[in-house]
Amino acid sequence: xxxxxxxxxxxxxxxxxxxxxxxxxxxxxxxxxxxxxxxxxxxxxxxxxxxxxxxxxxxxxxxxxxxxxxxxxxxxxxxxxxxxxxxxxxxxxxxxxxxxxxxxxxxxxxxxxxxxxxxxxxxxxxxxxxxxxxxxxxxxxxxxxxxxxxxxxxxxxxxxxxxxxxxxxxxxxxxxxxxxxxxxxxxxxxxxxxxxxxxxxxxxxxxxxxxxxxxxxxxxxxxxxxxxxxxxxxxxxxxxxxxxxxxxxxxxxxxxxxxxxxxxxxxxxxxxxxxxxxxxxxxxxxxxxxxxxxxxxxxxxxxxxxxxxxxxxxxxxxxxxxxxxxxxxxxxxxxxxxxxxxxxxxxxxxxxxxxxxxxxxxxxxxxxxxxxxxxxxxxxx
Amino acid sequence: xxxxxxxxxxxxxxxxxxxxxxxxxxxxxxxxxxxxxxxxxxxxxxxxxxxxxxxxxxxxxxxxxxxxxxxxxxxxxxxxxxxxxxxxxxxxxxxxxxxxxxxxxxxxxxxxxxxxxxxxxxxxxxxxxxxxxxxxxxxxxxxxxxxxxxxxxxxxxxxxxxxxxxxxxxxxxxxxxxxxxxxxxxxxxxxxxxxxxxxxxxxxxxxxxxxxxxxxxxxxxxxxxxxxxxxxxxxxxxxxxxxxxxxxxxxxxxxxxxxxxxxxxxxxxxxxxxxxxxxxxxxxxxxxxxxxxxxxxxxxxxxxxxxxxxxxxxxxxxxxxxxxxxxxxxxxxxxxxxxxxxxxxxxxxxxxxxxxxxxxxxxxxxxxxxxxxxxxxxxxxxxxxxxxxxxxxxxxxxxxxxxxxxxxxxxxxxxxxxxxxxxxxxxxxxxxxxxxxxxxxxxxxxxxxxxxxxxxxxxxxxxxxxxxxxxxxxxxxxxxxxxxxxxxxxxxxxxxxxxxxx
Numbered sequence: 001x002x003x004x005x006x007x008x009x010x011x012x013x014x015x016x017x018x019x020x021x022x023x024x025x026x027x028x029x030x031x032x033x034x035x036x037x038x039x040x041x042x043x044x045x046x047x048x049x050x051x052x053x054x055x056x057x058x059x060x061x062x063x064x065x066x067x068x069x070x071x072x073x074x075x076x077x078x079x080x081x082x083x084x085x086x087x088x089x090x091x092x093x094x095x096x097x098x099x100x101x102x103x104x105x106x107x108x109x110x111x112x113x114x115x116x117x118x119x120x121x122x123x124x125x126x127x128x129x130x131x132x133x134x135x136x137x138x139x140x141x142x143x144x145x146x147x148x149x150x151x152x153x154x155x156x157x158x159x160x161x162x163x164x165x166x167x168x169x170x171x172x173x174x175x176x177x178x179x180x181x182x183x184x185x186x187x188x189x190x191x192x193x194x195x196x197x198x199x200x201x202x203x204x205x206x207x208x209x210x211x212x213x214x215x216x217x218x219x220x221x222x223x224x225x226x227x228x229x230x231x232x233x234x235x236x237x238x239x240x241x242x243x244x245x246x247x248x249x250x251x252x253x254x255x256x257x258x259x260x261x262x263x264x265x266x267x268x269x270x271x272x273x274x275x276x277x278x279x280x281x282x283x284x285x286x287x288x289x290x291x292x293x294x295x296x297x298x299x300x301x302x303x304x305x306x307x308x309x310x311x312x313x314x315x316x317x318x319x320x321x322x323x324x325x326x327x328x329x330x331x332x333x334x335x336x337x338x339x340x341x342x343x344x345x346x347x348x349x350x351x352x353x354x355x356x357x358x359x360x361x362x363x364x365x366x367x368x369x370x371x372x373x374x375x376x377x378x379x380x381x
Numbered sequence: 382x383x384x385x386x387x388x389x390x391x392x393x394x395x396x397x398x399x400x401x402x403x404x405x406x407x408x409x410x411x412x413x414x415x416x417x418x419x420x421x422x423x424x425x426x427x428x429x430x431x432x433x434x435x436x437x438x439x440x441x442x443x444x445x446x447x448x449x450x451x452x453x454x455x456x457x458x459x460x461x462x463x464x465x466x467x468x469x470x471x472x473x474x475x476x477x478x479x480x481x482x483x484x485x486x487x488x489x490x491x492x493x494x495x496x497x498x499x500x501x502x503x504x505x506x507x508x509x510x511x512x513x514x515x516x517x518x519x520x521x522x523x524x525x526x527x528x529x530x531x532x533x534x535x536x537x538x539x540x541x542x543x544x545x546x547x548x549x550x551x552x553x554x555x556x557x558x559x560x561x562x563x564x565x566x567x568x569x570x571x572x573x574x575x576x577x578x579x580x581x582x583x584x585x586x587x588x589x590x591x592x593x594x595x596x597x598x599x600x601x602x603x604x605x606x607x608x609x610x611x612x613x614x615x616x617x618x619x620x621x622x623x624x625x626x627x628x629x630x631x632x633x634x635x636x637x638x639x640x641x642x643x644x645x646x647x648x649x650x651x652x653x654x655x656x657x658x659x660x661x662x663x664x665x666x667x668x669x670x671x672x673x674x675x676x677x678x679x680x681x682x683x684x685x686x687x688x689x690x691x692x693x694x695x696x697x698x699x700x701x702x703x704x705x706x707x708x709x710x711x712x713x714x715x716x717x718x719x720x721x722x723x724x725x726x727x728x729x730x731x732x733x734x735x736x737x738x739x740x741x742x743x744x745x746x747x748x749x750x751x752x753x754x755x756x757x758x759x760x761x762x763x764x765x766x767x768x769x770x771x772x773x774x775x776x777x778x779x780x781x782x783x784x785x786x787x788x789x790x791x792x793x794x795x796x797x798x799x800x801x802x803x804x805x806x807x808x809x810x811x812x813x814x815x816x817x818x819x820x821x822x823x824x825x826x827x828x829x830x831x832x833x834x835x836x837x838x839x840x841x842x843x844x845x846x847x848x849x850x851x852x853x854x855x856x857x858x859x860x861x862x863x864x865x866x867x868x869x870x871x872x873x874x875x876x877x878x879x880x881x882x883x
Contacts, residue, residue: 091684094683094684094685094686095641095680097683097686097687098641098644098645098648098680098683098684098686099641099643099644099645099648099671099680100643100645100671103641103643104641105638105639105640105641105680105684106638106639107636107637107638108636108637110639111627111637111638111639111702112637114639115623115624115627115702118620119620119624122616122620123873131612131613132612132613132616132617133610133611133612133616134610134611134615134616134619135610136600136603136604136608136609136610136724136725137704137706137725138604138605138608138664138706138724138725139603139604140603140604140605143603143604159643159666159667160666160667160668161664161665161666161667162664162665162666162667162668163665163667166604166605168673175603175604175610178599178602178603179596179599179603179610180599181599181602181603182602197616197620199642199704201642201643219641219643220641220642220643368628
């Protein structure tokens with residue numbers, strides 16, 4: 001229409017143009033709707049699964065490793081709630097009044113135990129080359145979703161903040177995953193290995209059942225979390241590295257546990273493969289999960305927009321960026337220490353006949369040298 | 382980074398407060414407007430849910446809990462109470478409180494009278510009566526009952542109104558507290574002096590950037606402004622400060638605690654905070670009556686809620702570690718850069734429950750502990766006796782510590798120690814039973830009547846402000862930061878944080 005035209009020709013073109021524009025507007029809207037519908041459906045698709053993962057429900061999970069064995073007691077064992085009561089180190093009743101069920105105060109030596117466990121875990125993982133972090137515990141709900149969690153589903157595990165689009169984190173995996181959101185990481189920076197300490201908040205909606213007594217299932221707890229961002233070809237081996245770190249940590253505390261390769265129905269959406277560690281809890285009379293190590297491959301990174309730029313095989317001109325296309329990193333996360341579950345393990349496994357509890361050697365120097373927690377005669381306080 | 386950690390001293394076991402930005406120290410009048418007069422007072426317990434009709438702006442919402450306020454005492458000391466309200470620049474209406482109380486007492490008396498009459502009628506109806514007499518009594522009974530129902534309704538309403546008005550009344554004030562605004566606060570103590578630098582000082586944001594120990598940008602993306610990640614040595618600094626503070630206060634006979642950070646909003650209110658006011662400092666959880674704590678003072682205050690403590694147990698002294706969450710709504714201004722004013726932080730808080738006659742001396746003890754702690758880290762600071770307009774509602778007296786922050790070029794609040802006397806305990810229902818002078822029979826409880834305890838709270842360590850102080854005061858010319866000696870054992874022996882090439 002830029003050229004010289006007869007009026008009638010021009011008129012025809014104007015109409016053609018108008019016609020095209022209307023059809024475009026309609027189609028562009030269809031495009032938007034389709035994009036949204038596609039996203040909605042596709043986001044329901046869980047990650048692919050490692051070929052060695054057993055197919056089926058939780059009874060199909062296989063044991064990768066068994067460490068130690070259940071200690072034998074010559075006396076009647078107590079559970080951690082009873083031990084805690086006798087040692088005056090917990091208060092569940094006051095917490096129920098102040099906050100609701102599944103909350104607790106730690107008192108006296110339990111405070112030292114919590115602080116000791118955190119310091120020990122961070123220290124041990126730092127030794128292995130991880131960068132320590134302390135993270136926000138309030139995050140935008142979009143970040144929660146991008147990590148593969150559901151802030152607003154029924155039975156959601158996520159607490160939301162009133163009057164805002166923010167939530168409380170259930171694990172440091174979320175804010176750590178968010179650090180490199182929408183970024184391109186230079187390949188030479190990979191792998192990035194973080195050890196993050198945070199408090200974690202979980203609604204535990206829909207989690208009824210027997211094991212809700214005491215510290216086993218609570219709304220708020222401290223956790224030290226490991227998080228790795230790496231190149232895709234390395235994620236399987238980093239998964240092995242993470243589970244080995246966990247196994248070393250728990251062995252060093254003298255715990256008896258098994259490492260389980262979780263079956264397909266227990267993986268959740270983001271995990272390509274997941275190893276859980278279940279430790280023996282003599283007071284409960286069964287194994288209880290104390291940690292989980294997941295390889296999420298590119299599930300989270302595709303949502304969080306975390307890419308890396310592989311080094312080009314052609315050396316780049318000085319000052320010019322490489323023109324190799326970017327790829328998505330792989331992300332992994334693993335629990336170094338979930339404090340309440342560890343407290344249960346330590347109290348129940350290290351109890352003595354007189355109700356005192358021995359502190360395993362590696363923790364002592366993180367607890368001012370404390371070797372044993374003993375029952376006290378006291379005015380309850 | 383193979384650094385070891387340890388708590389070097391043996392932790393002996395025997396036994397935030399409110400930093401300035403929190404709502405109780407905000408001038409209450411700002412939150413009041415005619416329309417919400419009935420609902421938004423200092424510690425109104427009601428939820429501001431439904432709309433107020435224009436011609437009934439004094440709609441009474443039933444408070445969900447009652448404070449055990451000594452109305453009689455207010456009445457007997459009306460002038461002093463009113464003068465105190467004025468000094469604090471609060472909007473409480475003492476005349477109304479007294480008026481409502483008198484009304485309430487009168488209605489109470491009437492109700493009791495009517496009940497007595499009703500009993501008389503009921504008793505008379507037990508005997509042998511003529512049908513016409515019986516009929517008269519029945520009608521009298523009915524009549525009395527109706528009047529009673531009405532009066533009892535009035536009683537409930539009056540009780541609620543009285544609660545609502547009386548809960549606006551701030552605590553009384555220690556006679557030595559200066560009257561006026563923040564420029565009237567007096568300096569109790571000055572420790573140390575500003576360090577002289579032979580080079581151009583940096584603020585903590587610049588220092589942190591060069592040392593690669595903070596990330597504010599990523600936090601702004603993930604969470605919003607005024608959030609942060611701590612990295613590398615800043616993590617060790619935080620963990621070291623917490624361990625050191627807990628350890629030091631435990632040595633002085635305080636019982637260590639970690640607390641829930643989600644609490645029922647009624648507990649927040651009972652401590653003197655406003656979960657649902659405009660410009661509230663308090664985050665609420667969606668779909669529940671719970672909130673995030675802004676200070677461990679709240680869950681610790683809640684531990685002994687609705688209890689009677691044996692006098693022998695007092696004083697109870699706690700040192701509590703928690704994360705704290707504050708909306709910082711309404712806190713605009715220059716000093717919001719970096720770590721100075723943030724939504725989430727770690728704090729070690731001291732809390733004491735004691736007999737009333739001891740609270741002034743425990744207040745001194747708490748401020749001395751704080752001064753010892755901050756001196757031991759080599760900080761330069763001043764302790765202020767806060768003037769009446771800066772006390773907020775619960776505090777009878779409040780000492781703030783402001784430390785010199787060379788990067789900011791001014792003093793910044795690092796702690797606050799408040800004596801709340803019985804303000805919180807009357808709301809939380811915390812009493813003690815004095816030992817009777819007559820030795821009680823074995824197995825029998827003392828029959829001395831209970832009294833309200835006094836509560837005090839004081840910040841042992843608010844981590845981000847301490848990090849600001851340490852970085853800015855201990856910076857070296859090359860950008861490295863020296864760790865003060867008392868912290869080193871709690872940081873695996875780390876002596877200095879150095880810039881790294883990266």
